[in-house]
Amino acid sequence: MILYSLRCAKDHEFDGWFRDSAGFDEQCESGFLACPTCGSTEVSKALMAPRVMSSKEASVTISAQAKQAMPQAVELKRKLLALRRAVEENCDYVGGGFAEEARKIHYGEAEAHGIYGETTPDEAERLREEGVEFGAIPWVREDT
Numbered sequence: 001m002i003l004y005s006l007r008c009a010k011d012h013e014f015d016g017w018f019r020d021s022a023g024f025d026e027q028c029e030s031g032f033l034a035c036p037t038c039g040s041t042e043v044s045k046a047l048m049a050p051r052v053m054s055s056k057e058a059s060v061t062i063s064a065q066a067k068q069a070m071p072q073a074v075e076l077k078r079k080l081l082a083l084r085r086a087v088e089e090n091c092d093y094v095g096g097g098f099a100e101e102a103r104k105i106h107y108g109e110a111e112a113h114g115i116y117g118e119t120t121p122d123e124a125e126r127l128r129e130e131g132v133e134f135g136a137i138p139w140v141r142e143d144t
């Protein structure tokens with residue numbers, strides 16, 4: 001099964017699961033595929049949504065038929081892997097203590113240095129509220 005991000009003639013975006021790329025074409029041509037917002041059957045594939053939130057999902061999203069059907073997903077994974085390597089080489093891993101360490105750096109209690117690690121959505125929200133700057137990147141695994 002492949003998840004496509006779709007867009008109708010009026011620019012509404014929605015998602016649809018299909019058997020494969022041909023499955024999308026069939027449904028589209030037969031007119032069964034309609035925008036849930038306006039009912040338009042003029043639907044096309046939008047760019048693949050980079051919904052790779054965990055390493056597990058990432059490996060599922062970009063496996064098997066998806067590799068052939070979505071070269072952009074493979075390209076995305078390659079870029080994310082390069083980003084992961086750059087982070088691993090240039091930043092210090094702080095594990096689950098990310099929020100604590102990021103806060104120390106933000107308030108000048110620790111020397112400023114690049115760190116990476118894990119945080120919970122709640123912690124991330126609190127950090128944002130405190131004005132601590134950080135980013136979240138999909139952490140893809142190097143499987144093929």
Ligand SMILES: [Zn+2]
Pocket residue numbers: 008009010011012035036037038039040
């Ligand atoms: Zn629409």
